[in-house]
Amino acid sequence: MTKLAYFECPTGISGDMCLGALVDLGVPVPYLQEQLRGLGINEEFDLQVNWIDRHSQQAVQVHVDLQTAPTPTLATATGEPAAPTHPHDHPSSEHHHHLPHRHLPEIEQLILSAQLPEQVETWSLDIFRNLAIAEGKVHGIEPSQVHFHEVGATDAIVDIVGTCLGLHWLGVDQIFCSALPTGGGTVKAAHGYLPVPVPAVLQLWETRQVPVYHNGIDRELVTPTGAAIATTLAQAFGPPPPMTLQQIGRGAGTHDLPLPNVLRLWLGEPSPSPSPSSALPSLSPQETVIVLETQIDDLNPQAVGYTFEALLAAGALDVFTQAVGMKKSRPGILLTVICHPQTVSACETVLFTETSTLGIRRSQQQRTPLDRQFTTVNTSYGPVQMKLAYHQQSLVNVQPEYEDCARLAQTHGLPWRQIHQAALSAWYQQ
Template sequence: MTKLAYLECPTGIAGDMCLGALVDAGVPLEYLQEQLQGLGIEREYQLRVESVHRNGQLATKFHVDLLGDEHHHHDHHTHHHGRHLPEIEDLILKANLPTRAEAWSLAVFRQLAVAEGAVHGIAPEKVHFHEVGAVDAIVDIVGTCLGLDWLGIDKIYCSALPTGGGTVKAAHGLMAVPVPAVLKLWEMRACPVYSNGIQKELVTPTGAAIATTLATDFGSPPAMTIQRIGQGAGSINLPLPNILRLWLGVEALHDAPLQESNTSPFLEAIAVLETQIDDLNPQAIGYVLEALLAAGALDVFTQSIGMKKSRPGILLTVICHPDKVTDLEAIAFRETTTLGIRRYTQQRLALQREIQAVTIKYGTVRVKIAWTGTATERQITNVQPEYEDCLQIARQHDLAWREVHRLALQAWHEQNLQ
């Protein structure tokens, strides 16, 4: 079933609040630490979390302590670890991140660069990030994308955002809140905003970039069955509890078949998109597949075919939920040379599945579990460690991928079948 995340932001959104909510919702801190090492900047920061109270409510505060830096994490506008967009993109591309986390991270920084460039009247590649290029903000954005990917989120929604008020000290001097980059990001997405009466910076550029890039829509929560809530604390106390609440659940299907929604297998409607291509540089195919998957495709594959005039070509097939058809067709038209895409709806019988984490001596591995029966009486039918997690550990420790896969399976069986 489609896994949803809803960002409820009564006191705004910042990168550290997102990370705190994700860890509170179950993303292992150790997993984030291991994956972020691929950026090659781990000597410049230290991660830690703590449980704090905000107006009597318990939440998780995520800290990125900069080593050798006197500034606090929440003071985004006074850091001067400046970087340009190409340098940040190079760090991400070389980090060997999971496919979706990489695509999301690149998209968030690109969105922010476009906004900053528009504010300053320069090209996105020329933007010199002061606060957003800082080590802590890179960790915030990439870490948030890693956490959402680890949870297996398919769609992200966000509440309307509070405007805040007052002024904030930035690299260019005092600035009115909301700062120009945040306003531009809101404008780019036609984001709904309102005033809650708090005269503080409530939405940071990093938080605005995450929300406006990754959220499918803004406003009220989607129809969903809630499974877990993660609470990420902000840095200061406010009249309202300074907490970002992350709702996790599955899409509520009003037209579901006549069977229990928590049974497995279950019937669901899916869309199938097809197009044949014979004039596209083959080097583009890999990128197209990754872009479609990052945008919510359930599966993407190609087949070699013979076309008119005896030309060799490929058949590109995309499987997705019906509400993703428009977005995925737009990507296919943009990234390929196709002039038309066929679409049709089918039913598929699918097993329920979930993600669990196991720890082996080399690190943490996500394991996908599929089952039949009901939620209370279920029979495990398939257990598969995530390929990307095994790949990362194999590369880091110079191990055979099969050995890491075997150790993860063994750990899961020891953990669940004792």
């Protein structure tokens, strides 16, 4: 069964609050420490975990204790405060004004060399790359040219990779997030005072069209690291999806606020919508997908097939082409890619490197997937896996898996459709 995670952020989100909530859900601290050791920066930090009280609610506070002395100011490429001024103030976390400061390629190399679980590696790289894109847009430079004091700081690396490790350890398949509070006021940075939300956070929100609101607290509530985690991993923002709640993890910020300074991470499984008037009731909640499009009139057709395979390997949900007429009466193709937000960066990289496109359009859409389960039927030719699709707990579609049918057809020298029909007959006769 699909496992859902929902970030409820009444007082914002930061990397250390995410880590705290995950530890509260049972992610072992020794596991995090062991996996993070693979990054090769173990001598730069120590992970401190405490259970504290916030408005009579117990929550876990995780602090990345840096072993390097802080520098007095930030670099010019970030809008992070130069002193602990936001409500998640954890003296050496999220402000990222500590040495060493690394560029994006260095961060990518650390992650790629750490032998992390594949999903953790993908999530972590996507978060850093999306933050690089946001910082680059703010400062008018290419993402690869951004000098990351914010992302390059050790505590940010630990927060982001640690959060991805925790979600993977819990077996999370789909991630959702509440609307985010804007905060208010100003924070001090290298170039003086900046308005809250700081520019990088605002850029990330704009890119994902995040719903925001003001909760009456004029402080920095969402940090760039927290915003990057949420906008990269969350498939949708808003109320929680229909789910059966199994656990709640609470991650604490440092300051006491008018509201409990706690991020609550809900963990559960999809359930039918309780509302009979719901427009699209489904066992699976609506999810956000990104649609990438580009029109091409000068690409070798052989490259199209290779690009399809590369896109699917990069995490695309679907890839297809349509014939189009282009300028100067040239025949061309419209290449469309559907993917989750967290794989946009990887899919765009494939399009830019494997095709002749000069630009990619991006749009955000909602889709309602059916809940899917798998079972195996035995035919006279051999076993075939069947994909079952459910709508409101009712079976609405059954299909034999293509690869199983193809394998048996080749083994027995029979038409593929004969195996396909035999599998369907075996299913309906059982």
